[in-house]
Amino acid sequence: xxEVIELTSDVAPSLTVVPPGEGRExxxxxxxxxxxxxxxxxxGAVSVVEHPFAVGALVPPHLHTREDEYxxxxxxxxxxxxxxxxxxxxxxGYITKPRGxxxxxxxxxxxxxxxxxxxxxxxxEDFFREMADIVESGPPTPEIMGELATxxxxxxxxxxxxxxxxxxxxxxxxxxx
Numbered sequence: 278x279x280e281v282i283e284l285t286s287d288v289a290p291s292l293t294v295v296p297p298g299e300g301r302e303x304x305x306x307x308x309x310x311x312x313x314x315x316x317x318x319x320x321g322a323v324s325v326v327e328h329p330f331a332v333g334a335l336v337p338p339h340l341h342t343r344e345d346e347y348x349x350x351x352x353x354x355x356x357x358x359x360x361x362x363x364x365x366x367x368x369x370g371y372i373t374k375p376r377g378x379x380x381x382x383x384x385x386x387x388x389x390x391x392x393x394x395x396x397x398x399x400x401x402e403d404f405f406r407e408m409a410d411i412v413e414s415g416p417p418t419p420e421i422m423g424e425l426a427t428x429x430x431x432x433x434x435x436x437x438x439x440x441x442x443x444x445x446x447x448x449x450x451x452x453x454x
Contacts, residue, residue: 295313295314300327303413305405306416307449308328308331309329312406313393314399316398322399323396323398324399324400325393326393326402327391327394328392329389330382330390331384332387332388333447334383335381335449336382336451338439339426339434340378341376341430342377342430343398343429343430344430345374345375346397347396347397348382349370349395350367351391351393352389352391353367354384356382356383356442357372357380358380358382359375365385385446404428408425
């Protein structure tokens with residue numbers, strides 16, 4: 278028979294609870310953001326946000342130099358382009374977006390869409406927080422976006438495949454990074 282070991286501690290393990298529909302919300306300009314788990318909630322391992330996509334929404338093409346992203350479509354249809362691969366996923370679809378590869382996402386349907394974004398390691402959620410704070414005051418200037426992108430290891434691009442995606446899905450093209 279196994280021995281029962283009783284564990285006692287004066288400090289309960291950290292537990293983060295985010296009930297459905299809760300979490301700070303903001304706008305990133307082209308899509309929304311709802312903050313669910315921050316670096317301090319996960320020991321820096323991952324952060325989790327939700328992104329609502331209005332019809333026609335397109336995230337400017339970019340690449341991450343410090344983190345990988347894992348996305349789960351929860352509503353509607355979201356298109357993804359990463360490197361030379363493209364896919365449209367309905368609710369229930371998963372995709373990985375590795376660091377160092379130019380990628381974009383867009384609402385590929387005629388109804389609002391939503392996805393969960395898991396970011397590893399954590400920390401990039403602070404870019405979203407800062408961006409949402411800036412957008413509250415109006416559209417960010419290219420200088421502000423450049424400084425913010427540099428601080429978070431984010432690089433924007435204008436890949437040759439972007440106009441085709443915009444045309445095929447009837448998207449609102451990005452006005453800049």
